[in-house]
Amino acid sequence: MCNGIAKPFLKWAGGKGQLINKFQALYPQELLNDKIDIYVEPFVGGGAVLFDILQRYKVKKAIIIDLNKELINCYRCIKADVVELIKYLDAMQCKFFALSETQRKDFFLEIRDKYNKLHLNGEFDFEKASDFIFLNKTCFNGLYRVNSRGEFNVPFGRYKNPLICDKENLMLIGKLLQNVQILFGDYSICKEHIRGKTFIYFDPPYRPLKQNASFVDYDKSGFNDDNQKELACFVKEISQYDCYIMLSNSDPKNTNSNDDFFDKLYEGFNINRINARRMINCQADKRGDITEIIVRNYYSK
Numbered sequence: 001m002c003n004g005i006a007k008p009f010l011k012w013a014g015g016k017g018q019l020i021n022k023f024q025a026l027y028p029q030e031l032l033n034d035k036i037d038i039y040v041e042p043f044v045g046g047g048a049v050l051f052d053i054l055q056r057y058k059v060k061k062a063i064i065i066d067l068n069k070e071l072i073n074c075y076r077c078i079k080a081d082v083v084e085l086i087k088y089l090d091a092m093q094c095k096f097f098a099l100s101e102t103q104r105k106d107f108f109l110e111i112r113d114k115y116n117k118l119h120l121n122g123e124f125d126f127e128k129a130s131d132f133i134f135l136n137k138t139c140f141n142g143l144y145r146v147n148s149r150g151e152f153n154v155p156f157g158r159y160k161n162p163l164i165c166d167k168e169n170l171m172l173i174g175k176l177l178q179n180v181q182i183l184f185g186d187y188s189i190c191k192e193h194i195r196g197k198t199f200i201y202f203d204p205p206y207r208p209l210k211q212n213a214s215f216v217d218y219d220k221s222g223f224n225d226d227n228q229k230e231l232a233c234f235v236k237e238i239s240q241y242d243c244y245i246m247l248s249n250s251d252p253k254n255t256n257s258n259d260d261f262f263d264k265l266y267e268g269f270n271i272n273r274i275n276a277r278r279m280i281n282c283q284a285d286k287r288g289d290i291t292e293i294i295v296r297n298y299y300s301k
């Protein structure tokens, strides 16, 4: 049941579903007053913030960007013809549910293999989008992780009856995306889209709290400290334009109270810390309460 409210159609590492209620107090007043012309999300991932904003506030237009081509293909297919995508997913779900546990695992591996072998075919590849969503719903913990060759390598998840084809939710998302421009590429292309009153929310891959503890491999290029620094330079540059910027990341002070990486990087910005709960972590004991850092170039009234 989705009660008419669209929610992310994927489980996504770093997804912001848990933080949405806290975010509302951090948005610019202009968004709350429906005075934002353009909403831009340059690291859209599962789109928890996008869907919330599109349903709660009036923005004239939204632009989403991600460096994961297959993810962008899903958004594009949902926007272009959600009914067609539902047909594909429904067929996969029927097939999957009819199988025994062992057969389901084999089917998962077959789809994963096909997914890794076949390249995206055109701007709207419905089969690829359907395989992507199927893998997300049936793989371990809903992770998206690729190896150095860019191959999706998450194992089978053994869920009892995963909802592979959530028709109602997909239909709602299909409607919401009609006013959204969907771009594949690096976050920096968002600069070209700052026009009028623009609100940009940056949710880059987390900076690992421990050297080996993180999950950042959304694509084979990764996102290291140098990338975080480049992003900070970019944020400073575009902050001079007429735009409201909000950025979130993991708080290094959770594991080392002396680590002021982001405090230094975003010196002069409005920095807050909010309680968060990490949902995607292989070790259950690491899913505890921690803080997340929020950087803004404005203050709430």
Ligand SMILES: C[S@@+](CC[C@H](N)C(=O)[O-])C[C@H]1O[C@@H](n2cnc3c(N)ncnc32)[C@H](O)[C@@H]1O
Pocket (backbone or CB within 6 Å): 012, 013, 014, 015, 016, 017, 042, 043, 044, 045, 046, 047, 048, 049, 065, 066, 067, 068, 185, 186, 187, 188, 203, 204, 205, 206, 218, 219, 222, 223
């Ligand atoms: C923390 S996730 C965003 C999660 C999202 N806010 C949600 O609620 O699901 C970061 C996203 O940034 C994307 N990404 C990584 N490097 C990027 C880059 N240079 N430019 C644009 N997107 C990038 C990843 O593919 C991933 O989807």
